[in-house]
Amino acid sequence: MSFDVADLYRRYGDLVLGRCRTLLRNDAEAHDACQEIFLRMHRYRDRFREEAAPSTYLFHVTTTTCLNRLRTRRRHPEDPLAHPPDMARVASNDTLLDDLALKDLVERLLAQADERTRLCLLYHYADGMTCEEVGTLLGITGAAVRKRISVFRESLATSPPPWLPERLS
Amino acid sequence: MTPHISTPALHRYRLGESSPAEREAIRAHLDACPRCSERLRLQEAGRAAFVLEPVPEFLRAPPPARRRHLPWAAPFAAALAAVLVVVLFPLAGRGPTDPATLRTKGEITAMEVVAERDSGPVVLAPGARVVPGDRLQIRFDPGPYPWAAFVGRDGSGSIEVFRILPVEPGPLRSAPFALELDDTPGDEQIFVVFSDTPPDPEWLVGVLDDGGSAGGAVVTSIRLRKDTRR
Numbered sequence: 001m002s003f004d005v006a007d008l009y010r011r012y013g014d015l016v017l018g019r020c021r022t023l024l025r026n027d028a029e030a031h032d033a034c035q036e037i038f039l040r041m042h043r044y045r046d047r048f049r050e051e052a053a054p055s056t057y058l059f060h061v062t063t064t065t066c067l068n069r070l071r072t073r074r075r076h077p078e079d080p081l082a083h084p085p086d087m088a089r090v091a092s093n094d095t096l097l098d099d100l101a102l103k104d105l106v107e108r109l110l111a112q113a114d115e116r117t118r119l120c121l122l123y124h125y126a127d128g129m130t131c132e133e134v135g136t137l138l139g140i141t142g143a144a145v146r147k148r149i150s151v152f153r154e155s156l157a158t159s160p161p162p163w164l165p166e167r168l169s
Numbered sequence: 170m171t172p173h174i175s176t177p178a179l180h181r182y183r184l185g186e187s188s189p190a191e192r193e194a195i196r197a198h199l200d201a202c203p204r205c206s207e208r209l210r211l212q213e214a215g216r217a218a219f220v221l222e223p224v225p226e227f228l229r230a231p232p233p234a235r236r237r238h239l240p241w242a243a244p245f246a247a248a249l250a251a252v253l254v255v256v257l258f259p260l261a262g263r264g265p266t267d268p269a270t271l272r273t274k275g276e277i278t279a280m281e282v283v284a285e286r287d288s289g290p291v292v293l294a295p296g297a298r299v300v301p302g303d304r305l306q307i308r309f310d311p312g313p314y315p316w317a318a319f320v321g322r323d324g325s326g327s328i329e330v331f332r333i334l335p336v337e338p339g340p341l342r343s344a345p346f347a348l349e350l351d352d353t354p355g356d357e358q359i360f361v362v363f364s365d366t367p368p369d370p371e372w373l374v375g376v377l378d379d380g381g382s383a384g385g386a387v388v389t390s391i392r393l394r395k396d397t398r399r
Contacts, residue, residue, distance in 0.1 A: 006228040010279075010310075010341055014219035015180055018212065035225065042228055055180040092215050094208040096173055127176035 005042040008054065013038070015055055016062045018092035023066035023106065025086045025099075037065055060119075060137055067110075067118055074110055095126040101163035102126055112155060116140070117148045124149055125163070174198055174205045183212055217291045220283065220308065224340040279310040279341060280361045280389040299393045301352035307344040307359060311336045314363035314387065318373055319344055324355015324395065328377065330370050354397045363387040 016037055020030035037058075090099050097105060105125060109118040119138060123129040124145070131149070132142035156164060174182075174195055181187045182195045199206050282293045283306045290306070293299070311317050319331040332346060350357060362368060362376055364386040376386045 006224050006340065009224055009228050011184070013222075014216040015184075015212075017219060018215040038225075038228055053177075053181055053186045055184050055186055056177045059177045059180060092211060094176055094179065094211045094215075096176075096204075096208075123175075128173045129175040129177070133175060 005038055008041065008058075009038050012055055012058050016058055018094065019059060019062040020066055021087070021092040022090050022095060022102070023063065024069060025090055025103065027087065029069070033062075033065055033069060037062055056137065063119065063122065064115075067106075067115070067122070070106060071110055096128045097126050097163055101161070104161055105163065108156075108161070113152060117152060120145045120148045121152055125165075173202065174208075176208070179205065179209050179212060183209060183216070213291065214288060217283065217289055220281065220292055220341075221290060223342075279312075280359075280391070281308050281341075282306070282359055282391055282393070283308060293391065293393060295391050295393075297393055299350055299357060299395050301350050301395070301397060303350045305348045305350065305359070307348070307361065308341050309344060309361050309389070310341045311338065311363050312387070313338060314365060316364045316367050318360075318362040318364070318368045319346075320360040320362060320373055320377065321348070322358040322360070322377070323351070323353040324357065325353055327353075328374055330373060333368060333370075335367070350395065352397050353395075355395060357393045357395045358390055359393070360388055360390040363389070 013034065017030060017034045020033040021027060024030050024033060086103075090102075093099055093102065095102055105122065109121055113121065116138060120131075120134050123134045123137065124131065129137070130142070131145040134145045135142040138145070153160075153164070178187070178191065178195060182192060187195060199209065283290045284293055284297075284299065285304045285306075293305075299305070307319060309317060315335060315337075316333070317336045318333045321329045321331060323329070331348065332344065334345075348359075360377060362373055368376075368386070376388060
């Protein structure tokens with residue numbers, strides 16, 4: 001079923017752009033990523049299915065896109081365009097972590113976690129989603145999410161960052 | 170369960186996509202949690218800033234085919250619009266109506282009202298509190314309709330036709346005027362009536378009285394709670 005991507009942009013563009021700003025920490029790149037997401041939806045609009053909560057779907061697509069961009073930054077340290085300067089403060093940061101803690105979490109995830117584990121941890125620690133909610137979004141069980149988080153926590157056991165809660169909730 | 174509202178749940182709440190049970194739980198949490206209230210405020214501020222930006226050219230869908238309208242309509246309506254900048258229609262003796270058809274973006278037509286606040290422009294939700302002196306900007310998407318009429322009804326029941334304009338299909342855009350609220354007590358309703366032909370003011374009153382369905386017009390509206398306490 002196709003849908004009007006322009007309407008989606010009008011309704012959810014702020015969600016996508018705000019999420020891009022929060023994760024990418026760069027205004028120009030956030031606009032670029034936002035455009036990429038909607039351009040892709042526009043191009044492949046016949047392949048997308050209507051979601052019960054489009055905001056959650058777009059939230060997930062945006063998060064995945066941003067993490068992929070951040071991973072590309074890490075892989076191409078020689079490219080100055082891949083390393084735009086950070087925004088000192090991210091006005092759109094609506095997560096549960098402050099700017100520095102979020103940046104630290106993302107850097108640790110990019111350094112030592114696979115793609116699915118990155119999403120599990122980001123959604124749980126930064127966005128306050130329960131393991132069951134994360135599992136539903138990713139199409140895995142809540143127990144699988146909890147396991148991935150536990151393994152990651154163990155890797156931080158020797159010097160846990162200040163944003164890490166003492167127990168897995 | 171984490172002690173705070175998740176980010177996607179806050180978005181769902183703000184966008185009206187929560188289930189009734191989730192909405193109730195979030196509202197109760199927000200009442201007691203300054204942190205999540207601040208997160209919601211950040212999302213709403215982002216929305217208010219975003220809504221003033223145009224839709225990128227590449228996303229604009231092909232314009233829908235124009236509907237048939239009478240050849241004499243354009244000059245007639247232009248003359249009407251020039252004369253009828255503001256017309257008042259007292260509604261004494263008429264029953265109250267409430268089309269309650271706020272149409273959100275994503276449907277065929279759309280409207281929203283933006284208020285200037287100290288923190289910047291804010292998109293008002295239905296039932297939002299406003300005060301005398303507030304300056305409001307109407308934004309609208311006419312869908313395929315070639316005419317838009319901007320109408321207000323204050324707490325006394327008086328209807329005021331602000332403007333009648335020929336419009337082109339296209340993205341959400343601002344009406345070419347702003348409203349400043351007076352101190353008439355009671356709720357303030359703002360309507361945008363989309364139609365195929367230039368609307369007659371009396372016909373507009375009939376449309377509103379008919380619950381927004383008369384004559385094939387599409388009525389979008391929002392009711393705002395005006396607080397006149399000093």
